[in-house]
Amino acid sequence: MATADTMLQTALREPARRLTLDLRAVTFFDSAAIHAVVRVAERFPGTLAVLPSRQVRRVLEISGLASQDWFDPS
Template identity: 85%
Template sequence: MFSACAEVAGDHARVTVTGEVDMATADTMIQTALREPARQLTLDLRAVTFFDSAAIHAVVQLAQRFPPGALTVLPSRQVRRVLEISGLGEQGWLDPA
């Protein structure tokens, strides 16, 4: 089951996503992330169990909308693996932990 919810504190938004992010849900993740005006975004994907090419594209779109250093992606093990395989494992927005 997919869910995406946003919490905003000042100019920082935190979007927590759970479940599968794919062609059917990636746009909802983007819309949730951009719903509230924020200068910084933390995209918490630690509870994501499936992440496909549509999800990769969604994260890249978010990275393009925020200036360097304003986006942080907290990946699950599965998300990190997909991003590494796709060549995005060294992006500055990907949390190294």
């Protein structure tokens, strides 16, 4: 929760054609982080890639978001 808003503001501030959120080192992912990722996905439709850690992958699977085109489980 402490860093979700910082991630969101940074991602939305930077002009980019493609955006990759490398979350492979993230060990805690809560509803604030889910909200931030969804907001970034809305801003970068079809051009976002989220690289999840095991914990992030699990939360996105439980929340039903693992089927989104931006989810990159590899």
